[in-house]
Amino acid sequence: MRLLATKHPNFAADFADLLTREGSAPQVGSAVAEIIARVRREGDAALLDYTSRFDRVNLTPETLRVSQAEIDTALACTSHELREALTLAARRIETFHKMQLPSGIEFTDDEGATCGMRWTPLDAAGLYVPGGKASYPSSVLMNAIPARVAGVRRLAMCVPAPHGELNPLVLAAAHIAGVKEIYRIGGAQAVAALAYGTASIRPVDRIVGPGNAYVAEAKRQVFGQVGIDSIAGPSEVLILADDSANPEHIAIDLLAQAEHDEDAQSILITTSGPLASAVASAVEALLPTLPRAAIASASWANNGAIILVHNWDEAVDLANRIAPEHLQLMLAEPDGLFSQIRHAGAIFLGHTTPEAVGDYVAGPNHVLPTSGTARFASGLSVYDFMKRTTYLSVPPHALAAIGPAAVALAEAEGLTAHARSVSTRLGKT
Amino acid sequence: MRLLATKHPNFAADFADLLTREGSAPQVGSAVAEIIARVRREGDAALLDYTSRFDRVNLTPETLRVSQAEIDTALACTSHELREALTLAARRIETFHKMQLPSGIEFTDDEGATCGMRWTPLDAAGLYVPGGKASYPSSVLMNAIPARVAGVRRLAMCVPAPHGELNPLVLAAAHIAGVKEIYRIGGAQAVAALAYGTASIRPVDRIVGPGNAYVAEAKRQVFGQVGIDSIAGPSEVLILADDSANPEHIAIDLLAQAEHDEDAQSILITTSGPLASAVASAVEALLPTLPRAAIASASWANNGAIILVHNWDEAVDLANRIAPEHLQLMLAEPDGLFSQIRHAGAIFLGHTTPEAVGDYVAGPNHVLPTSGTARFASGLSVYDFMKRTTYLSVPPHALAAIGPAAVALAEAEGLTAHARSVSTRLGKT
Numbered sequence: 001m002r003l004l005a006t007k008h009p010n011f012a013a014d015f016a017d018l019l020t021r022e023g024s025a026p027q028v029g030s031a032v033a034e035i036i037a038r039v040r041r042e043g044d045a046a047l048l049d050y051t052s053r054f055d056r057v058n059l060t061p062e063t064l065r066v067s068q069a070e071i072d073t074a075l076a077c078t079s080h081e082l083r084e085a086l087t088l089a090a091r092r093i094e095t096f097h098k099m100q101l102p103s104g105i106e107f108t109d110d111e112g113a114t115c116g117m118r119w120t121p122l123d124a125a126g127l128y129v130p131g132g133k134a135s136y137p138s139s140v141l142m143n144a145i146p147a148r149v150a151g152v153r154r155l156a157m158c159v160p161a162p163h164g165e166l167n168p169l170v171l172a173a174a175h176i177a178g179v180k181e182i183y184r185i186g187g188a189q190a191v192a193a194l195a196y197g198t199a200s201i202r203p204v205d206r207i208v209g210p211g212n213a214y215v216a217e218a219k220r221q222v223f224g225q226v227g228i229d230s231i232a233g234p235s236e237v238l239i240l241a242d243d244s245a246n247p248e249h250i251a252i253d254l255l256a257q258a259e260h261d262e263d264a265q266s267i268l269i270t271t272s273g274p275l276a277s278a279v280a281s282a283v284e285a286l287l288p289t290l291p292r293a294a295i296a297s298a299s300w301a302n303n304g305a306i307i308l309v310h311n312w313d314e315a316v317d318l319a320n321r322i323a324p325e326h327l328q329l330m331l332a333e334p335d336g337l338f339s340q341i342r343h344a345g346a347i348f349l350g351h352t353t354p355e356a357v358g359d360y361v362a363g364p365n366h367v368l369p370t371s372g373t374a375r376f377a378s379g380l381s382v383y384d385f386m387k388r389t390t391y392l393s394v395p396p397h398a399l400a401a402i403g404p405a406a407v408a409l410a411e412a413e414g415l416t417a418h419a420r421s422v423s424t425r426l427g428k429t
Numbered sequence: 430m431r432l433l434a435t436k437h438p439n440f441a442a443d444f445a446d447l448l449t450r451e452g453s454a455p456q457v458g459s460a461v462a463e464i465i466a467r468v469r470r471e472g473d474a475a476l477l478d479y480t481s482r483f484d485r486v487n488l489t490p491e492t493l494r495v496s497q498a499e500i501d502t503a504l505a506c507t508s509h510e511l512r513e514a515l516t517l518a519a520r521r522i523e524t525f526h527k528m529q530l531p532s533g534i535e536f537t538d539d540e541g542a543t544c545g546m547r548w549t550p551l552d553a554a555g556l557y558v559p560g561g562k563a564s565y566p567s568s569v570l571m572n573a574i575p576a577r578v579a580g581v582r583r584l585a586m587c588v589p590a591p592h593g594e595l596n597p598l599v600l601a602a603a604h605i606a607g608v609k610e611i612y613r614i615g616g617a618q619a620v621a622a623l624a625y626g627t628a629s630i631r632p633v634d635r636i637v638g639p640g641n642a643y644v645a646e647a648k649r650q651v652f653g654q655v656g657i658d659s660i661a662g663p664s665e666v667l668i669l670a671d672d673s674a675n676p677e678h679i680a681i682d683l684l685a686q687a688e689h690d691e692d693a694q695s696i697l698i699t700t701s702g703p704l705a706s707a708v709a710s711a712v713e714a715l716l717p718t719l720p721r722a723a724i725a726s727a728s729w730a731n732n733g734a735i736i737l738v739h740n741w742d743e744a745v746d747l748a749n750r751i752a753p754e755h756l757q758l759m760l761a762e763p764d765g766l767f768s769q770i771r772h773a774g775a776i777f778l779g780h781t782t783p784e785a786v787g788d789y790v791a792g793p794n795h796v797l798p799t800s801g802t803a804r805f806a807s808g809l810s811v812y813d814f815m816k817r818t819t820y821l822s823v824p825p826h827a828l829a830a831i832g833p834a835a836v837a838l839a840e841a842e843g844l845t846a847h848a849r850s851v852s853t854r855l856g857k858t
Binding site for chain 1 (some may be wrong): 515725785825833
C-alpha cells in the first residue's frame, strides 16, 4: 500500500505512477489472431480442438450446447435462499434497466421537413461469462437482463467449462435471466465463434462480458465484424471519506475490491490523517481473516493507496483524474461532492451504500468502465443492445427551401452527382 | 453492375458475394503499431517526421497548429453563398442534435433505495478530417456540432495538409462549427497524437471521424486508451423503388453514391422489371456526363447491383440483411415498408428525399454505420460525446431489506469481503 499526500513534493509523479496500467502483451495479439483465423476457416472442428487443449474437456458438436436437462438439474441444486436472492436481484436489475429505455424523436420543422430517430434492438447478442473461479452468477444477470429489456430476440451465452465443470449457479442465473442458448466454451475461440459463426453456433451482432487477456484481445480484433462493449481491465474502487465514516467499514470495502484479483486497485482519499491511520490499521487487522487473503494482500500491497489531501477540492480533482470504475462517497454530506464528479462508472452515496450492494442487488449495472475509461465510456445498459436509425422526409416545398444549400455545398465539394441528385428534383417542384 | 433476381437459382450465393467486404491487410496493422509506438516514445519529433514523409510538408511544433490568421483568411475567401449554405446546414444539424440530448433518470423504490443515472459530456474530443481530395467541409459540421451540443469543452481537429495545402472551406466550416484548435496532421500519427498526446497536442478522450485504412486501423489500436466511433468502410446506398419512382432520379442517386470512391456500393431493389431496365439505361446515359465518371464507373461496374424481387416482403428481408448505411424508400407509400426495416443507418422517405439532402443540410448526421454494421451500430450523435454515471443511495432501512440477498450471493460466489462489507453494516441498522 502506498501512502501519498498532496503536500509531498513528489506527489505528481507518485500519483501518475499509481495510475499507470499496462495493456496486453503483443504475443497475445498474434496468438489470438491465429485462433480467430482458424475458427473462421475450420468452424466447429477448430472450436472443439481449442476447447480440448485449453479447457481440457472433449466436446462434440452435440455437447457444445448445455442441455435443458443440465439447466434443470442446476436449478434443482440451487438452494431456496439463493434462488430467492437471484430472483430479487433480477427483478431490481430489470426495473432499473427498464427506466433506461429511450424514446425516439420526430419533428417537422418550419421548412416542412420531417426529421426523426428511432431505437431498435439488436437481433442477437452474445454474452461472454468467465469460467472457473471467476464464474459469477451475478454477472450473468447484469449482462443478460439489459439485453432482454432492450428487446433482443436471441441471447447466446458462452461460459468455459474447465475440466468439464460448470458452476450450477451460473446456469441457474441464466435461467432466471431468460437465457436458453448456452455453450460450454470460452477464450478467444468462443469470441470468434460468436462473431463469425460455425455450423453449431449462429453469429451474433454484439458481444459483451468480461474475460481474461485473450478474450479482451479477441473482442478488440472482431470489433467491426460485431459490436463489443468496452475492454475490461482490473476492477477498482475509489473511496472518498471524512471523519464521519467508520474506518472498519472503509477497510472492508477496500478489501472487497482487493479480493477480486491481484491486479485490482483500492484507493482511499481523505482529508483526515487520523482516519487514514485507522483505515490502514483496520485493513491489516481484517486481511488475515479473509479466505481470499493471499489475493487481497497482493492487491493491497501492490496497487492499494491512501491519499491525504488538504481539502475536498483537491479530492474532487483527483477523483476526476482517476475516473474510477466505482466511487464511494462516505461523507456526512455526500451531495455537494457528488455534483462535482465528472467522471466515474458508478457512484455510491453515504455510509450505508457499499459498492457490494450495487454489485449484486441494487439495480444499476455492475459492468462498468475500468482503468480511467469512465472519461469516455459508460456502464453496460440497454443502449448497448439497441441502435438508432435516423429518418428524413422532405416534401417538395421543403426541398425547395433547403435544397439549394445542399446543391451549393455538393458543388463546392466537387460531388456533382450529389448536387444533381437534388437539383434535378428542384426543377420539378 | 450485377443484375440479380431472387427467382434465379444462384441468388443466395450471388447475394452473399455482393455483400462480401474485406478488412484491412495485416501489414497495415504492423505499420500502424510502429507509428503509434514511435509517436508515444518521441512525441512531436515523430509526428513532424511522419508528416514530412507522408504529407510532404515540413512543420515545426509552432506551425503544427493552424493559426487564427489562416482561419480568418479562409473565411474571407469563402463566397457569401457558401457561407450561407454552411450556416444553414450548421443551424439545422444543431437543431436535430439538440433534440437528441438525453435526460437522466432517478427514482426511489419501495424498499427506499434511490437509483439514478446522469449523462455528462466528455472533457475533450478529437475530430479526424480527411485531407486532400476527400476533405469535406460537411463532415466537419457533422463531427463537430454533435460534440459541441453535447457540451464537450475542448474540440481538437486534425486534418492533413498534403504538400502544405488545406481546403479553405474545411477551415471555414470548422469556424462555423466553433472549432478553434486545428492541427495540420493526418494518418495514424495524428490518431496516436490525439490518443496519447505530445508536447504540442494534449490528449483527448474520444476520437471520431472517417479516414483511410491506416487511420481506421490506428483507431482500432488506440481503442481503450480513448474511445472511438465505428470504423468506417466504403459508403453505400440501397434504394427500394416501385413504378411510381422516376428512373432518372434513381440513377443519379445511385451515381451520387458511386462517385464517392471506387469501393462505394449502390444497390437498387425493385419488383418492377421495366423500372430496373430504365434505371440501368439511365445510369449508362448519365455516367459520361459526370466529372467523376471514372470513379463512378468503376464503383458501379464492380459493386453496383440491381436486384429484382417478387414482392416487398422479399425486399424488406434483403434490406434487413444488407443493413445499409443509407436506405432510400422511393415508393408511392413508403410508410408501410419503413416500419418493417430493422437495420439501417439512415432512411430517406419518398421521391423528393434523396440521400444528398441528408448528406448536407437536413439535420440528421451523415456519419453512419457502413458494411452492414447498422445491425449493431448507429450514426454519430450527441451520445458519442457523453457518458453515463449511475448512482445509488441506500439508507439503513433499505439496506436491511435488500442487503441479505447481496450477502447470500456474495457468499455463494466466494467473495467473503463483499459479503462482510454489507453484513457489517446490517448489524448496526
